[in-house]
Structure formats: C-alpha cells, structure tokens
Amino acid sequence: MAEKTISLVITRQDTPESTPYKEEFTIPYRPGMNVISCLMEIQRNPVNSQGQKTKPVIWESNCLEEVCGACSMVINGKPRQACTALVDKLEQPIRIAPMSTFPVQRDLSIDRSRMFDALKRVKAWIPIDGTHDLGPGPRMPEVERQWAYELSKCMTCGVCLEACPNVNEKSPFIGPFAISQVRLFNEHPTGNMNKHERLEALMGEGGITNCGNSQNCVQSCPKGIPLTTSIAHMNKETTKHAVKRFFFS
Template sequence: MTSPTPVSQDSAKHELGAERSVYFRIKRCDGPGKATRWERFKVKVTRGEGANVLACLERIAANPVTADGAKTTPVVWDAGCLEEVCGACTMNVNGKVRQACSCLIDTCAPNDGDEVVLEPMQKFPIVRDLWVDRSRMFETLKRVKAWTPIDGLYATGPGPKETPERQQERYIYSTCMTCGCCLEACPQFQQEPDASKWDTSFVGANAIGQVQLFNEHPTAKELAPERLDAMTAAGGVSECGNAQNCVKVCPKEIPLTDAIAAVGRAATIHGIKRFFQGK
C-alpha cells in the first residue's frame, strides 16, 4: 500500500504532459451477500492533467480489463458534484476514508507504477463494488428532528436577527454533507443491517453536529427538548467513546467534538430536568 506523499518540488517539476501508469487495487463485490474479490487495473495518467481517483475509474469503465488482461465489468461507484460539496463519492482510499473526487493522482500516487487501493465504506451495507447504501444517515436526521419548525411557506416577515459570530458558528455545522466519514472512522458506530434497530443504535457525530446546529437557532431550538430526548435515549450522545476520530477525518473540518461536548452537557441537564418532572 502506498501512503499519501506530498508532491515534492522534484516531481512537480517533471515535464508537463509526461504519461505514466498507476495501478488500482479495487475491492469488488457484485451485490449484497455476494463474495468480495480484489481486482487490479493499470491506468494511464498524464502528469499535470489533474486526474483524480474518479477520472481513473472512468477510464477503467471505458476499458474494463484487469492488469493481467482479464476481461471484467466496469467498477460501480457513487459520484455527484466532483467538487467535494455533495458527499457522494466517499470511499476508503489507501485505507483512509475521504471523497475520491478531491484525491488527486499526482498527490496520492506520485510516481510511475504507484498503487492506489480503493475499498467501499465498511459501516454501511454494500450495494455494489464501491457503492454503499447510506440511507440510515438520512433516517437519523428524522430521529434528531434536524429542521426548523416554521409556520408555513408563505412570507410572514424575516427570520430572527443573528450576530455574525453565531452565524459563523452555525454555518460550519451546516456545511455537513452527510458523507459519513465521521461514522466510518468511529469505533462506536457499527453497521446495522436491521433498519428497525437504527433508532436505538449510536447516532454518530454528524447527527450530534446537527443537534447542535438546530438547538442554536432561535426558532429551531423550540424542538431542543425532543432532540435532547433522542440524545439521552439508547444510542444517544453518551455512547460516544471519545476516540475523536470523527473530527480528524471530517473533510469540512466541522468541530464535531465541540458539538459532542456541548450536546453532552445539554443532554445531562435535560436528563436531570426530565427526572424531576417525573417523565
């Protein structure tokens, strides 16, 4: 396995347009319950063309032949914006979870003959090859009521005023693209094939970040008690093991551990209140 190496001055000075080969070792699976296998592909890239992992997958799709010359099917993967803002193309590249679109070949495999290893996310059910089903993440947004309960869609005047500091704080939480990097890296979050157990399994860092986002908004905080109910119930914030992997892998550098701390404190206070209310 090749570890990511920064482009050295030397390699950046390689002649523009120099063609070279990189190898992709890809963990493949034809569908849920099917056996996994590894396939290795040789892909030609041109230095300086800006090829990323997805551009190489497209080249494999156009020429689905392994490095040994065996004919195969195109690799299946998920992609959207290709600008690291939609979250679709999240996968494990050389053992690290990230968006494949922003993973440039000249950076992650700088030399001729380098190898890149691609694997699907492990914490979500496989659909096929590198494509996994993250619908659990969107279901969890319902569990924590990640919305503002507005009156309706007709204009009734502006929203509440907000200081620039508060806006900045909320904005960063609101850039969460539900990509799942934080869950893939979390030792407490496990794959759960049984959808009926999702509501009592650990919610994960991204949802806790959303609780923080909405509990800080003057209108949305009206639902804070219900969100904190979810946070004190089974699978709530107390199940965080404080490994702090989430914050290290978040591509948007969202301060997830701050959210976990703040929501944890609020949940404790909320739990005590509920105890004295006898609920």
C-alpha cells in the same frame, strides 16, 4: 518512451450479499487526475491488469467539488471523497475500497440510509410550515452565525461513521454528524423553539452516550467540522435537560 501509468487495487463486490474480492487495474496517466477520473477510465475500458475484460467498477458521485458527499470511499486506508483524492498526491498502487461500515450495494456504491434515518430521528430541520404567514423569525447574532456556518458544512458523507469505532453492526450509534446537526439546529433562533425534541432524541437508543471519545471523527472529517466540540457541548445540554426534566417537570 514507456507510457506513464497508474496502478489501482479495487475492492469489488458484485451483489449486496456476495463476498468482496480485489481486482487490479493499470490505466494510462494524464496530468491532474483524481480517483473519479481513474474510475471513469476503467468505465471506458474495463480491462484489468491481467488484460482480461471485466465488469466496469460501480461508484457514486455527483458534485465533484467535495460538497455533496456522495463519492466517499476508503482510499489508501482512509475514508475520504474520491473527487478531491488527487492521483499525484497518492501513494501507488492506489487501494480503493467501499466504506464497509455501510451496506455495500455493489463495488464502491454504499447505502447511507442510516444517516438519513438518523437525521430524521433527531429532527435535523427547522419546522416553519404553517397554514398562515408567521412573519419573520428572530434574528441570529452574527458571532453565532459564523461558527454555526461551519457546522452547516456537513454533507452527510459518512466519513465520521466509517472512522468511528463505536459505529458497527453491533452498535446502534447514530454517529457524530447527527449530534453536531442537533447543535446546529438548536443554535438557530427558530430551531431553538423545538430544541427539546432534538435533545430527547439524542438521549434515546443509539444516541449521544454511545460516543466513546475516540475522536477519530474530528480527525477524519473532510470539512473540518469540530465534531467532538459539538458532542461535548451536546453532552452538557442533554445532561442539563435530563436534570431539569427530572427535578422540575
């Protein structure tokens, strides 16, 4: 009986500057495999479809349960996490490529620094540190907490940036996720105390007005975060803030 196999076409790149190329692999099938276990198989036996020995494919992964966002890559044309990309549900050959909106380090490993820089720019945190005990903060209403929790599921995976037509080398757009994080931290009763700083950051270069409403982000988000609702909401908030700032201060 012929052994069942999986065929993969992987877009590879040796250094950040070198030209990408495609390499085909055929690996033995095991039940319940995902894309990560395919890559692990190639790592164990780095031989391509032509039977030539090759460099093992480099990738990043961490939690293996779709909460860390590290293993995002383009699988059969769509950006998603490799850990939840189950081989049985994928069309073969499985085409795997790095999310090329980001600088490619090597093979499938990319540099998502711009996302962390964006979070710093919009101050996506709640400043609570001080020199003395400030006591408990204000309570958050349960109804607000419920939807805010959905926004907190963002894992900075980069899928929304990869899908967005307005995130590219020509555009300074910080990306949909950062706008949604501003909504999350501005909703928090303690975070709300610094909401103006985050709104001003959204009104800056590469901020919220770079959104072109293609809405690919909300279609692509693996966590189902209502990104376009967050963007429209922050459109309202930044507009209100701009009007207030212009007329009243």
